[in-house]
Every structure is written in structure tokens, then in C-alpha cells.
Amino acid sequence: xxxxxxxxxxxxxxxxxxxxxxxxxxxxxxxxxxxxxxxxxxxxxxxxxxxxxxxxxxxxxxxxxxxxxxxxxxxxxxxxxxxxxxxxxxxxxxxxxxxxxxxxxxxxxxxxxxxxxxxxxxxxxxxxxxxxxxxxxxxxxxxxxxxxxxxxxxxxxxxxxxxxxxxxxxxxxxxxxxxxxxxxxxxxxxxxxxxxxxxxxxxxxxxxxxxxxxxxxxxxxxxxxxxxxxxxxxxxxxxxxxxxxxxxxxxxxxxxxxxxxxxxxxxxxxxxxxxxxxxxxxxxxxxxxxxxxxxxxxxxxxxxxxxxxxxxxxxxxxxxxxxxxxxxxxxxxxxxxxxxxxxxxxxxxxxxxxxxxx
Amino acid sequence: xxxxxxxxxxxxxxxxxxxxxxxxxxxxxxxxxxxxxxxxxxxxxxxxxxxxxxxxxxxxxxxxxxxxxxxxxxxxxxxxxxxxxxxxxxxxxxxxxxxxxxxxxxxxxxxxxxxxxxxxxxxxxxxxxxxxxxxxxxxxxxxxxxxxxxxxxxxxxxxxxxxxxxxxxxxxxxxxxxxxxxxxxxxxxxxxxxxxxxxxxxxxxxxxxxxxxxxxxxxxxxxxxxxxxxxxxxxxxxxxxxxxxxxxxxxxxxxxxxxxxxxxxxxxxxxxxxxxxxxxxxxxxxxxxxxxxxxxxxxxxxxxxxxxxxxxxxxxxxxxxxxxxxxxxxxxxxxxxxxxxxxxxxxxxxxxxxxxxx
Numbered sequence: 001x002x003x004x005x006x007x008x009x010x011x012x013x014x015x016x017x018x019x020x021x022x023x024x025x026x027x028x029x030x031x032x033x034x035x036x037x038x039x040x041x042x043x044x045x046x047x048x049x050x051x052x053x054x055x056x057x058x059x060x061x062x063x064x065x066x067x068x069x070x071x072x073x074x075x076x077x078x079x080x081x082x083x084x085x086x087x088x089x090x091x092x093x094x095x096x097x098x099x100x101x102x103x104x105x106x107x108x109x110x111x112x113x114x115x116x117x118x119x120x121x122x123x124x125x126x127x128x129x130x131x132x133x134x135x136x137x138x139x140x141x142x143x144x145x146x147x148x149x150x151x152x153x154x155x156x157x158x159x160x161x162x163x164x165x166x167x168x169x170x171x172x173x174x175x176x177x178x179x180x181x182x183x184x185x186x187x188x189x190x191x192x193x194x195x196x197x198x199x200x201x202x203x204x205x206x207x208x209x210x211x212x213x214x215x216x217x218x219x220x221x222x223x224x225x226x227x228x229x230x231x232x233x234x235x236x237x238x239x240x241x242x243x244x245x246x247x248x249x250x251x252x253x254x255x256x257x258x259x260x261x262x263x264x265x266x267x268x269x270x271x272x273x274x275x276x277x278x279x280x281x282x283x284x285x286x287x288x289x290x291x292x293x294x295x296x297x298x299x300x301x302x303x304x305x306x307x308x309x310x311x312x313x314x315x316x317x318x319x320x321x322x323x324x325x326x327x328x329x330x331x332x333x334x335x336x337x338x339x340x341x342x343x344x345x346x347x348x349x350x351x352x353x354x355x356x357x358x
Numbered sequence: 359x360x361x362x363x364x365x366x367x368x369x370x371x372x373x374x375x376x377x378x379x380x381x382x383x384x385x386x387x388x389x390x391x392x393x394x395x396x397x398x399x400x401x402x403x404x405x406x407x408x409x410x411x412x413x414x415x416x417x418x419x420x421x422x423x424x425x426x427x428x429x430x431x432x433x434x435x436x437x438x439x440x441x442x443x444x445x446x447x448x449x450x451x452x453x454x455x456x457x458x459x460x461x462x463x464x465x466x467x468x469x470x471x472x473x474x475x476x477x478x479x480x481x482x483x484x485x486x487x488x489x490x491x492x493x494x495x496x497x498x499x500x501x502x503x504x505x506x507x508x509x510x511x512x513x514x515x516x517x518x519x520x521x522x523x524x525x526x527x528x529x530x531x532x533x534x535x536x537x538x539x540x541x542x543x544x545x546x547x548x549x550x551x552x553x554x555x556x557x558x559x560x561x562x563x564x565x566x567x568x569x570x571x572x573x574x575x576x577x578x579x580x581x582x583x584x585x586x587x588x589x590x591x592x593x594x595x596x597x598x599x600x601x602x603x604x605x606x607x608x609x610x611x612x613x614x615x616x617x618x619x620x621x622x623x624x625x626x627x628x629x630x631x632x633x634x635x636x637x638x639x640x641x642x643x644x645x646x647x648x649x650x651x652x653x654x655x656x657x658x659x660x661x662x663x664x665x666x667x668x669x670x671x672x673x674x675x676x677x678x679x680x681x682x683x684x685x686x687x688x689x690x691x692x693x694x695x696x697x698x699x700x701x702x703x704x705x706x707x708x709x710x711x712x713x714x715x716x
Contacts, residue, residue: 077643081471083441084640113439114472116636120643141607158668170596172603182603184596232590238528238542238674241663245530245540248659249499249652251643256662268647278474282442285435285478285609289626294607301606304614305599310516316596 006340006357007330010039016343017051019350024063025070026093033096040130042333045323048194049127050335052342054095056197057124061149061259067269068093068123074100083112086250087119091270094125098144098273102131105277106140113282119273120251124149129185131275132171133320136181141278142171147247147271149259153189153228156237159216161227162256164271165189166243171317173280177299180321188240189228196222201338247272332358364698364715365688368397374701375409377708382421383428384451391454398488400691403681406552407485408693410700412453414555415482419507419617425627426451426481432458441470444608445477449628452483456502456631460489463635464498471640477631478609482507487543489633490529491678494539499636500529505605505629507617511547511586514595517574519585520614522629523547524601529675531638535657538679546598547586554580559696605630690716 014035021031038051062068072092079086085104089097101117108115125131128144135142148164155163165187172182186192190210199206200222211228213219230236244255252258253268260269280294288297306313327334335343344354372393379389396409420426430450437444443462447455459475466473483489486502493500506522513521523545530540544550548568557564558580571577572584588594602613610616611626618627638652646655664671685692693701702712 079471079640081637081640082469084471084636086641086643088643088645111440112470112472113437113442114470114474114634116472116641118641118643120645141604155663155668155671158664158671160666160668162663162666162668170600174603182599184600186593186596231593234672234674235544235589235594238544241540241674242528242542244659244663245532245656246499246641248656249638250641251645251655252659253647253655254659254662256666266648274641276472278442279439280607282437282439283444283474283476283604283608283632285444285446285476287446287478287609289611290624297609297611298603298606301602301610301612304612305513305520305602306516308518308520308614310513310518310520313513313516314592316592316599 003336005334005336007332008335008340008355009332009358010043012355013042013051013333013343014039016347016350016352016355017054019352020055020346023350024058026063027071030070030093030096033099034093037095037099037126037130039333040134041127042335043324043327044129044133044320045326046127046129046320047336047339048192048198050339052339053194053197054126055346057126057149062123067091067259083108083114084116084118087117089119089122091121091123094123094273097122098125098131098275101273101275102135102142102144102277105275106135106138109140109277109279109282113279115277117275118250119275121268121270122146122273124271125273128167128169129171129183129320132169132185133181133183133317135277136171136173136183137175139173139280141173141280143276144169144274145243145246146273147243147252147255147258148187149271151255151258152193153230153240154212156230156234163230163240163244164255164258165192165228166240167192168239168243174298174302176295178302178315181317182315183317183320185316186231188230188236188243190231190236191228193228196225196228246274250274330358361694363688363692363694365690366693366698366713367690367716368401370713371400371409371691371701372397374705374708374710374713375412377710378413378704381708382416384421385429388428388451388454391457392451395453395457395484395488397691398492399485400693401682401685402487402491402678403684404485404487404678405694405697406550406556408697410697411552411555412484413704415484415507420481425449425617441466441472442474442476445475447477447480449479449481452481452631455480456483456489456633459631459633460493460500460502460635463633464493464496467498467635467637467640471637473635475633476608477633479626479628480504480631482629483631486525486527487529487541487678490527490543491539491541491675493635494529494531494541495533497531497638499531499638501634502527502632503601503604504631505601505610505613505616506545507629509613509616510551511588511598512570514588514592521588521598521602522613522616523550523586524598525550526597526601532656532660535653536660536673539675540673541675541678543674544589546588546594546601548589548594549586551586554583554586604632608632688716
């Protein structure tokens with residue numbers, strides 16, 4: 001790494017983040033969930049969905065704006081379907097809802113092979129990758145998508161941002177096969193808005209053709225960005241639409257009203273979540289070549305893909321696994337100078353001692 | 359359309375295609391399934407996965423090569439998971455397996471909210487879009503992926519093709535909302551190899567940066583293409599990996615051995631299928647804004663996305679729906695001069711009368 005990173009004790013970080021959440025009225029267990037998921041992002045090298053982003057989201061859309069309700073109770077709705085649950089989360093903190101949603105989907109998958117939890121009236125869950133990596137480490141094939149808080153993405157061949165950045169996250173239980181879970185996790189925009197904010201914070205430029213300014217022209221200046229474009233032309237556009245359509249089936253309202261403080265008339269402003277877990281035994285035919293078991297077969301397939309001259313290719317989830325190793329070696333969470341400064345402004349605002357590098 | 363298209367009676371087409379399959383030893387019901395799915399592709403304007411492609415696949419990998427076994431029986435494996443089935447299809451014709459897999463997944467979804475069928479020892483099912491469009495018309499959210507017959511795609515940042523073109527297909531039951539099912543259906547390569555073959559047949563060039571020649575250099579000449587690249591850089595690469603990893607969990611073997619006539623030692627050469635159906639009621643929170651029901655909510659969300667200056671954007675599935683309308687107006691399947699010529703060479707080979715435009 002070219003940038004100097006400061007190791008911060010994980011517990012000290014979590015205590016600060018939890019205190020910031022409790023100061024906003026969240027219950028201790030909600031604050032602990034928020035701190036845990038922020039730490040998970042930083043631990044895995046995700047610098048766009050860390051504690052700063054989480055608190056920034058709460059400032060913009062959350063407990064002050066009415067988008068998130070501290071202490072809200074999840075209501076499990078009646079359904080005749082045995083492997084699927086539908087929750088009204090009543091705008092409860094997204095991290096707490098997502099942790100429980102994944103846990104419940106795992107229980108359903110244990111019995112049915114596949115389990116789903118769909119969530120209406122949600123609030124941002126921060127980083128989908130954190131939940132699928134955790135589930136994959138427990139041995140499950142995990143998937144989640146959600147609608148992003150704001151319509152910031154222009155449909156393919158369109159002019160106006162009417163889609164969220166709408167991320168998808170998949171995790172696969174490949175730790176025994178290759179040492180870490182394969183985790184495929186990205187926004188369906190060319191960049192996440194969190195990445196734009198990170199580049200702005202660090203005084204860097206965007207790649208070309210990823211974002212447009214107020215006149216609808218492509219810009220590489222992060223401070224001028226008003227909208228993003230989907231990755232991969234019509235294919236990424238389709239991937240973004242999936243989240244909107246699934247959300248529309250669950251109970252989400254018009255994307256251009258989402259995340260707004262005063263949505264028009266009776267439109268809803270909440271995002272939706274979808275969680276799905278598949279038990280790997282539930283898709284196993286058991287007849288692997290050359291006497292392999294399922295894990296050895298997965299390992300052989302991955303080695304085949306990354307062999308034959310492709311040895312320098314990365315696997316999705318590998319950067320996160322390498323970052324986790326660096327965190328482990330440093331003994332804590334690695335923050336840049338600018339990030340640490342912002343965290344310590346939060347500490348000062350709470351009348352707390354600043355976080356000190358270990 | 360700038361190209362002259364000839365309308366061919368659907369039944370006459372199906373009779374020819376079924377005869378071609380029966381001449382290869384397939385049972386009448388298998389031959390009928392093959393004809394039906396080829397007709398569905400052409401009906402929906404899909405020119406890369408029509409009857410010519412289906413028979414070409416059988417020539418290359420199928421009943422002559424041993425990749426496909428006419429009359430094979432599907433074996434439903436024992437499982438303790440109630441919403442998931444695992445099938446050994448024993449290399450039965452893919453179209454027959456896929457039709458049954460989707461039908462069984464719909465039954466499971468009716469009871470459990472979600473149903474999955476995973477298939478080991480498969481043979482190419484032609485066009486995933488055909489199955490998800492059909493399921494979506496019946497009111498279900500449908501998904502399928504499979505591993506493509508050959509490793510033709512170079513991993514992101516790699517040199518050697520070790521991935522299949524590995525398509526994903528999603529269908530959404532939006533006919534009542536917007537007049538047709540939204541169908542998101544594409545290969546994870548920038549182009550499908552079927553599209554390369556179509557361009558070669560029509561003497562046209564490829565777009566830039568989509569395919570490489572024998573030296574690993576990008577080429578726009580379809581006759582020089584030896585490998586494709588994933589769409590959308592690392593994101594499309596991740597989408598392609600999903601199919602390989604799911605197949606590896608099911609029972610698929612090394613991608614570079616897949617589709618080969620004489621795989622090394624005991625490696626398997628068969629692709630794998632994954633089918634999943636979700637009942638839309640199983641993800642409905644029931645609390646749609648402004649008194650809408652679920653269908654009206656989906657319609658409102660789509661209108662919001664395609665409003666606000668985005669009126670010229672297309673929805674995935676719209677080109678297929680418009681092609682179906684043209685087919686309906688023409689009263690039959692629309693083939694180009696070159697396609698009709700090839701079909702009639704097949705007819706001549708079977709000693710049958712040529713297909714004549716209506």
C-alpha cells in the first residue's frame with residue numbers, strides 16, 4: 001500500500017461507533033450491530049462502506065430524517081409459503097435487520113435447501129458483502145440485493161437518474177477449498193457513490209465514462225458528479241432493474257421518491273431487502289469426477305480456471321481476504337490519516353478520547 | 359427491419375425440426391421439445407439460438423459425439439431438502455430436461471415460495487430465455503443458469519479461455535403490468551459465440567474489444583475469433599464465475615474439459631443446469647403505496663424508471679416481445695434468406711419438401 005494506514009484497536013473502534021449510534025437513540029444491541037458491520041467492512045479493506053459512511057447515511061436519511069427508527073420492532077408477516085418469510089422491518093436499523101434476515105434464511109435453508117427473507121420498509125444495511133462473507137464462512141451459498149437509498153443511476157440510453165446503485169452480493173463457501181470465501185459484491189453502477197465520495201475525500205479523479213454532471217455530460221471530477229451510469233451497458237442496466245423489480249414485488253415504491261424526506265403524497269420512501277441462502281448439500285449431485293468430494297471438486301474447478309496461463313487473475317473475494325490478512329497482521333482495523341481524522345472528529349463530538357494508532 | 363424476412367408456418371418448421379431430431383434417434387417427445395424451443399427462440403426474434411444452432415450443437419457435442427443420449431431417463435436423486443431437487447439427467451436432451459426442471463420448480467414454489475432444481479450430467483438446453491419467459495407468463499419469477507458447452511472466455515486479466523460463455527436468464531411476471539414479461543437474458547461474455555457465428559454467416563464484423571484471435575489479440579473478424587472476454591470487466595467475470603462455481607457444487611468437472619469428446623482420464627465433460635422459481639406472493643409484503651396491488655405497484659415503478667426523460671429506454675424482454683408481435687402479425691416464424699437456405703438443406707438431407715414462405 002502506498003498510503004500510510006494506521007492500525008486501530010477493533011474494540012476501541014466498535015466502542016466509539018456504538019457510542020455514536022447510542023447517542024442517536026439506538027438501542028445497545030442495534031449500536032453493537034452497526035459497529036460490528038462497520039468493523040467488518042474496514043477489516044476486509046472496504047473503504048467505501050465503513051463507519052464514516054454508516055454515520056453519514058444516518059445523518060442524511062436515518063434517525064434524524066425519519067428514514068430509520070431506533071428501537072423499531074421487526075414484524076414477521078403471515079405467509080402460506082414454508083421456505084420464505086416476509087418481514088416489515090418498520091425502518092429498523094438495516095444492519096440489525098440484515099444480520100437477522102441472513103440468520104433466518106440459513107435456518108430455512110437447513111430444512112428446505114433454500115430459504116428466503118424479503119424485507120419491506122427497510123433502512124440501508126451498509127455493505128451486502130459483509131453478510132454474504134459471514135454466511136459463506138458458515139458454509140452456505142448466500143445472496144442479497146437491495147434497493148439503494150437514492151435514484152442516482154441513469155438507465156441505459158436514458159437521461160435522468162431513476163435507478164438506485166442497487167448492489168448484488170453473492171458469497172460461496174469456498175474457505176476449505178481455497179482459503180477464503182468467494183464473494184462477488186458490487187453496485188450495478190460503474191462506481192458506487194461511496195467510491196465517488198472516497199475519491200473526493202482523497203482528491204482523486206474518477207475513471208472516464210462512469211458518471212455525469214448536472215448537464216448530463218461525463219465528468220471525472222468527483223465534486224461535479226450528479227448521476228452514475230450502469231456498468232456493462234444493457235447487461236448492468238438489467239442487473240440494476242432486478243433490484244427495483246424485486247423491491248416492487250416486495251413493497252417498494254417509486255425509485256425517484258426513495259430516500260427523500262418528503263415523498264409525494266402517499267408514496268413510500270423506504271428501500272427493500274432480499275436475502276437468500278442455499279445449502280450446498282441441496283444442490284449436490286454427489287457424483288464428482290476423479291473421486292473428489294464437493295469441496296475438492298470446487299477447488300479443482302477454480303484451479304482449472306486460474307491455471308493455464310491465468311495464474312495472475314484475481315478471484316472475487318480475494319482482495320477482501322488479503323485485506324483481512326493485513327488487518328490480522330496489524331492486529332486491528334486499518335484507517336488512512338483522513339479517515340482517522342474524521343473518526344476522531346466524531347469522538348470529539350461525543351466528548352470521547354480520540355482513537356490512537358496501536 | 360432492413361433485412362428481408364420470410365414467414366414460415368410454425369407447424370411446418372416444427373415438423374422439420376422434429377424429423378431432424380428423430381432421424382438422430384431422439385424419441386418423439388424429445389424431438390417435439392427440441393422443435394418447440396427452437397420455434398420459441400425464432401418467435402421471440404432470437405437468431406443465435408434457433409433450430410440451426412440446436413442442430414449444430416447436436417452435431418458438435420450431442421447424439422453423435424456421445425454428449426447427448428436420445429431417450430435417456432432423468433434420475434431424481436434422494437435429498438432431505440424439501441424445496442430443492444437434484445437430478446441426474448444422464449445426458450438427456452437439454453430442452454426436455456429444462457422444460458421439466460422449470461415445471462417441477464414451479465410446483466415446489468407453489469408450496470414453499472421458492473423451488474430449485476439442480477441438474478448434473480446435462481446437455482445444452484439451447485436458450486435460457488425461452489424457459490424464463492414461459493414461466494414468467496405463467497406468473498412466476500424465474501431464473502436459470504448453466505455452464506456453456508466449451509471454455510471460450512478468458513477470465514478478467516487472464517490469457518487463456520477457461521470459462522464458458524455461461525449465461526444467466528431471469529424472467530419476471532410483468533405481463534399484466536406492462537404487456538410482456540421482463541426477461542433479462544445474456545451470456546457473460548461480451549458476445550455469445552452464437553452471435554459470432556451469426557455475424558460470420560452474414561458477413562458482418564464484431565464490435566471492438568469483444569473477442570481475441572489465436573494470438574490473444576482483439577479482432578473484429580468473426581472468422582478469426584478463438585476466445586471471448588467477459589462483459590463489464592471484473593463484474594461480468596464474477597457473473598461468469600457464478601455458473602462455474604454453482605456447477606462445481608452440483609457435479610460439473612473442469613471447465614477446460616467440458617464439451618470435449620475425450621476428456622482427460624475420468625473428468626466429466628457435461629454441463630450443469632440450475633433452475634429456480636419464486637412465487638411472487640412469497641415475497642409480497644402486501645403494503646403497497648397509494649392503495650396499489652402488487653401488479654399495479656410493479657407497473658408504477660417501471661413507469662417511474664422509464665419516465666422523467668427516459669421514455670426512449672428499452673426494457674429487457676421488450677425486443678423479444680416486439681419480435682413476438684411481428685411473428686404473430688406475419689402468422690409464422692421469420693427467417694432470413696440465409697437461415698431459410700440452411701433449414702432447407704436440412705430438409706433436403708432428410709428427403710423432405712423444402713419449407714416455403716407463407
